[in-house]
Amino acid sequence: MAGLLLADALADRCSVVLLDDPGPPDGASDRGLGIAARGGLDSPARLKHALPDDAEPLWRWSGRAVSSLLDRSEALGVSVDRAGTWRLSLGPDEAREWEASATLLDRWGVDSRTLTADQVAAEGLGQGFDAGLWIGGEGRVDLQALVAALRARIDGRVARRSGPGAVVATLGGVRIDAPDGPLDAEMAVIASGAGAPSAHPWFGPMILPVRLQGLRVPGAQVPGPALVRHRFEAWASDPGGLSFVGCRWAEQPEMEAGVTDDATCSPRVEAKAREFLLRHHPALDLSSAHAWSGVAAWSCDGLPLVGPLPGEPRVMALCGWGGWGLSWIGAAVDDLTAAILGEAGGDRLPHMLRPRRMI
Numbered sequence: 001m002a003g004l005l006l007a008d009a010l011a012d013r014c015s016v017v018l019l020d021d022p023g024p025p026d027g028a029s030d031r032g033l034g035i036a037a038r039g040g041l042d043s044p045a046r047l048k049h050a051l052p053d054d055a056e057p058l059w060r061w062s063g064r065a066v067s068s069l070l071d072r073s074e075a076l077g078v079s080v081d082r083a084g085t086w087r088l089s090l091g092p093d094e095a096r097e098w099e100a101s102a103t104l105l106d107r108w109g110v111d112s113r114t115l116t117a118d119q120v121a122a123e124g125l126g127q128g129f130d131a132g133l134w135i136g137g138e139g140r141v142d143l144q145a146l147v148a149a150l151r152a153r154i155d156g157r158v159a160r161r162s163g164p165g166a167v168v169a170t171l172g173g174v175r176i177d178a179p180d181g182p183l184d185a186e187m188a189v190i191a192s193g194a195g196a197p198s199a200h201p202w203f204g205p206m207i208l209p210v211r212l213q214g215l216r217v218p219g220a221q222v223p224g225p226a227l228v229r230h231r232f233e234a235w236a237s238d239p240g241g242l243s244f245v246g247c248r249w250a251e252q253p254e255m256e257a258g259v260t261d262d263a264t265c266s267p268r269v270e271a272k273a274r275e276f277l278l279r280h281h282p283a284l285d286l287s288s289a290h291a292w293s294g295v296a297a298w299s300c301d302g303l304p305l306v307g308p309l310p311g312e313p314r315v316m317a318l319c320g321w322g323g324w325g326l327s328w329i330g331a332a333v334d335d336l337t338a339a340i341l342g343e344a345g346g347d348r349l350p351h352m353l354r355p356r357r358m359i
């Protein structure tokens, strides 16, 4: 989706070729839940602990990312839910962390409200949670509809090629080796998800594929979207049913890291997912539930990689989103577009997302 969004943003202002390898594995954008929630993997409190000076700017930037994505989806006629999202706590440590986060969010002017365990249950969000936090300005987008709308929108405006590309820097430009012949360009943007290492060797030690497994429960509706245990579990309902992703810890210690096979599902992860859902939503009927999986691209420090590669200013990264790319991509595409076109705002990209942080 990052490639489609960028191609759409650039299409009428420069000549763009979109090269896409259809896989396998399928792109993560064909498999995601569509939850747009700020902050990547971390709560405000954890971000503040890890990045004392950068937590607030990063959170604000990710707020812009969520708004940009929801606005763009709406403009394309894609169904969007802006009712906010829930963080639910399992255990007193997590509850304390979200309490501290609520204080930070209040200070940062973000609309949020905390819930006790009883209130969480009364809202129908689930049983057995210690506390909850609702965060406004977030929500859910129909991701598959968004991808389809973007594909239709660039049709006829962007040249498209199918197959894997490999980018090589040349004097004054880049060459992209594609199956149907090389392409010479002024610049290349690598938005290849878990396939980034196949597009450029710099990503070899930087990007790791991680399989995420989910459970689809047709017809089921529960309030949400909800994110639990630092987002290792998340779920959201849409008009057709409930989608749940999580319980990777069932496969400890590797947690599905390094796995690119999205055609099979782990029975252990599925069993844990069913157990988890029934523990917290005992009234759910899982008899027609089925498992599926998708491959996400994790960067080695957990933050996205956006901007020029060190020493290769004409090769740009737009990848490494982990399990939350949909939530980051909007602002990354806006800022990268401005940087590529030399427009105002081209320097707004947070420094902790730039690939040069790795050296």
Ligand SMILES: Cc1cc2nc3c(=O)[nH]c(=O)nc-3n(C[C@H](O)[C@H](O)[C@H](O)COP(=O)(O)OP(=O)(O)OC[C@H]3O[C@@H](n4cnc5c(N)ncnc54)[C@H](O)[C@@H]3O)c2cc1C
Pocket (backbone or CB within 6 Å): 001, 002, 003, 019, 020, 021, 022, 023, 025, 026, 027, 028, 029, 030, 031, 032, 033, 034, 035, 036, 037, 163, 164, 165, 166, 191, 192, 193, 194, 195, 196, 198, 199, 212, 213, 214, 245, 293, 294, 295, 296, 297, 318, 319, 320, 321, 322, 323, 324, 325, 326, 327, 328
């Ligand atoms: C199960 C699951 C649930 C998720 N749920 C959410 C969610 O609720 N909210 C959220 O914010 N995020 C979610 N994510 C993450 C989000 O879906 C991804 O971060 C986002 O879709 C990544 O988009 P992308 O365009 O970077 O990558 P992709 O959609 O993976 O697209 C990359 C494309 O590049 C192609 N490619 C690979 N190598 C090459 C090459 N060498 N040359 C040319 N093309 C190449 C691939 O085939 C693919 O088509 C989820 C991910 C998974 C797997």
